[in-house]
Amino acid sequence: MTNENFFENVIAVVKQVPKGRVTSYGAIAAYLGVKSSSRMVGWALHNSISSKSKVPAHRVLNRNGLLTGKAHFGNDRMQKLLEAEGHIIENDELQNFMKVFWDPSKELAL
DNA sequence: GTGGTGACGACAC
DNA sequence: GGTGTCGCCACCA
Numbered sequence: 001m002t003n004e005n006f007f008e009n010v011i012a013v014v015k016q017v018p019k020g021r022v023t024s025y026g027a028i029a030a031y032l033g034v035k036s037s038s039r040m041v042g043w044a045l046h047n048s049i050s051s052k053s054k055v056p057a058h059r060v061l062n063r064n065g066l067l068t069g070k071a072h073f074g075n076d077r078m079q080k081l082l083e084a085e086g087h088i089i090e091n092d093e094l095q096n097f098m099k100v101f102w103d104p105s106k107e108l109a110l
Numbered sequence: 111g112t113g114g115t116g117a118c119g120a121c122a123c
Numbered sequence: 124g125g126t127g128t129c130g131c132c133a134c135c136a
Contacts, residue, residue, distance in 0.1 A: 006132090025118055029131095035119080037131045042117035049117095062118060069117035115135085123127080 006032060010044035013104050014055050020085050021102035022059045022094060031104040046072060058082055065097030 009032050017023055025041040034040060041060075048055040049072065058078040062068045070078040070092065079089045088095040 026120095029118085034131080037133095038118040038120095039116060039130090040118095040132055043133065045117055057117080060117075063120095067117095072117055113136090116133095119130090121127105121129085123125105 006034065006040055007044040007047055010041050011048050011053060011055055013108070014045070014048070014057060014060055016104070016108065017056060017059045017102055020087075021100050022061055022065075022082070022087070022097065023102045023104060024061055024063050024065075026063050027101075027103050027105065028060070031108065042069065045069065049073070056081075059085075059102075061094060061097065065094040065101075067092045067094070 010028055013028050013031060014023075025038045025045075026035060028041045029035045029038040032041075045055070045057045045060060048057060057069060058067075058073055058081040060069065067078055067082075067089065079092070082089055082094065087100060094100070
């Protein structure tokens with residue numbers, strides 16, 4: 001699924017994240033084969049917002065299930081969106097992260 | 111062209 | 124187990 005840019009791949013994966021599920025930067029990076037460059041995923045997501053793309057970036061958390069990107073997404077907005085999908089956010093952390101974790105490498109079966 | 115920075119992750123101490 | 128450091132690669136000053 002290697003598109004033109006790493007950026008495009010990140011967007012494509014995030015957009016495929018089912019509602020009620022979340023994934024991590026590292027998972028996406030690993031799925032794209034650049035697991036060591038998890039920072040690039042965050043960079044791509046940041047661009048996705050700047051591009052006004054309809055990307056559910058609020059479903060992308062860090063490896064700890066923390067809403068690290070909430071500051072860039074809109075503090076309350078990111079948590080509210082997740083809660084709207086049935087998630088439980090406490091102290092900026094997804095309580096059932098392991099339960100709702102969506103691994104592209106497994107779900108998309110690369 | 112160089113240096114610093116960043117929505118992270120893994121490892122070392 | 125918390126903190127520190129490095130790595131990773133692209134972008135901005």
